[in-house]
Amino acid sequence: MSSPVDTKNRHELEHFDLYTEGDVLYEAMLKSIESAQHHILLESYIFADDEIGSRFAEKLIERARAGVIVRMHIDAAGSLFWASRGLVKHLQSNGVAVRWFHRWSWRNPWRYNRRNHRKLLVIDKRYAYVGGYNIHRENSRAVYGEQRWRDTHVGFSGVLAEEAMHLFGRFWIGKRRPQLLHYLGSESMLLSNFSRGGRRFLNGTFADMLSHAKQHIYLTTPYFVPDRRTQRLLGDAAQRGVEVNLLVPRKSDVRIAQWAANAAYEPLLEKGVKIFEYLPRLLHAKSTVVDGSYASVGTANLDYRSFFLNYEIVLFTRNLALSRKLQEQFVKDIGESEQIHLERWKYRFWGTKILELVGWWARRWL
Incomplete structure (x- = not known):
């Protein structure tokens, strides 16, 4: 357990900034890096040698030369x-x-x-960023154009930023012993699944969100390959009267993952889950909003790899302001999406169904 903190002041210490445009996020991150005086801790699944990666590299080098401790953890496969x-x-x-x-x-x-699928930046343990954005040109409207990827990231200060620093440090040195870095009575917690206990707690917290929903679930994920428990939780929620809306991409950068996702549609549609495919661009965001008052943002997808293989980091929060912003963004995204209807979906081309079976068979390796 992390060091004691006055939980009465916890709410006052927390502040969140929501980012849904890559250029805005990158500018904020670069300014934060410029302001660092002690530590810069960066994790990224993808750190590209392109226009965006080069800007980050030069800023990191600049601060390292000024005596700031700069540590960067990138995934070999990603x-x-x-x-x-x-x-x-x-x-x-x-x-x-x-x-x-x-x-x-x-x-x-x-x-x-x-794989290390985490995307995390911590500045002097006073401000941190977490979410779905990698460091590459595909997220930049200025560089990539109108087809830049649609993603979500959150910045935060206060005690949560200190927790982020601890989570980075434990992962950096490979310390796997479970440590739940949150405080009793707090409205937010930052969870990682680096240990077995952490994996169970992260997956269990997400399951708890779904099972206690009373009004609606707004779920955004780019790779939808749910395990049986998640399928059951979504279906059960819809059948008890909860409005369950699932936002997934029409376009995907991993075709076989798209096939696997399509294979999961029909049983969920039959139980009343509403599925929307985002049309304008490639969707890479990962967020959940339950009843407008409980939300999650992070790196975990709704698939086998995030649940059982990859190392992830996710913010869970009951902060009303952030939850409402995420809900507003979801409604906006739905307005640019097409709903999948069960009646039409059942009669899709038989060749498509074969591809879905192939994707579903390979789901544990995607």
């Missing part, structure tokens, strides 16, 4: 085709401590399948 040895060597030769997570090894090849 950044395989995005990062470059040249960029990493440039960072390392200028004082940035860069660590690859689970690089390929013939001695232990299976560890390559367990």
Whole structure:
């Protein structure tokens, strides 16, 4: 358990900023990096050697040269085709401590399948960012254009930022012993699944959100490959009268994951779950809002890999202001989506159903 904090002042210490445009987020992150005086701790599944990655690299180097401790953790599989040895060597030769997570090894090849999917930036343990955004050009309207990816990130200060620093540190040194970094009586908590206990607690907290919903569930996920419990929880909620709205992408960067997602539609539609496919761009956001007062934002997708394999980090909060902002964004996204109706879905092309079976069969490896 983390060090004691006066829980009466906890609410006053928490502040959240919601980001749904990559350019706005990146500018905020870069300004935060510029202001760092002691520590910059960065985790990213993808850190690309492109226009965006280069801007971050130069800012990180600038602060490292000024004596700030800069640590950067990137995933070997996630950044395989995005990062470059040249960029990493440039960072390392200028004082940035860069660590690859689970690089390929013939001695232990299976560890390559367990990935650091976390996206986290902590500045001097006073401000932190977490969410779905990677560091690459696909999120920038200025660089990538109107088809930039649709994603969600949250920035926060106060004690939660201190928790983020601790979570980064434990992951950096590989300390797996369970440590639940939240405070009794608080309205928010930051959860990671680095340990077995943490994985159970993270998955259980999400399940608890769904099982206690009374009015509505607004769920956004780019990779929808739910396990049996999640399917049951969503279906049960819809059948007890909860409005369950699921937002998924029409376009996907992983085609086989899209096939697997489609295979899960029909049984949920039959139970009353409403499914919407986001049309304008590639959807990469991961968020949930329950009854307008309980929300989650983070790196975990609604799939087997996030539930059982990847290492994730998720913010759960009962902060009304943030929950309402996320709900407003969901309603906006629904306005740019197309609803999937059971009557039409049942009569889709038989060849499509075969592809769905292939995707569902491979769901544990996506």
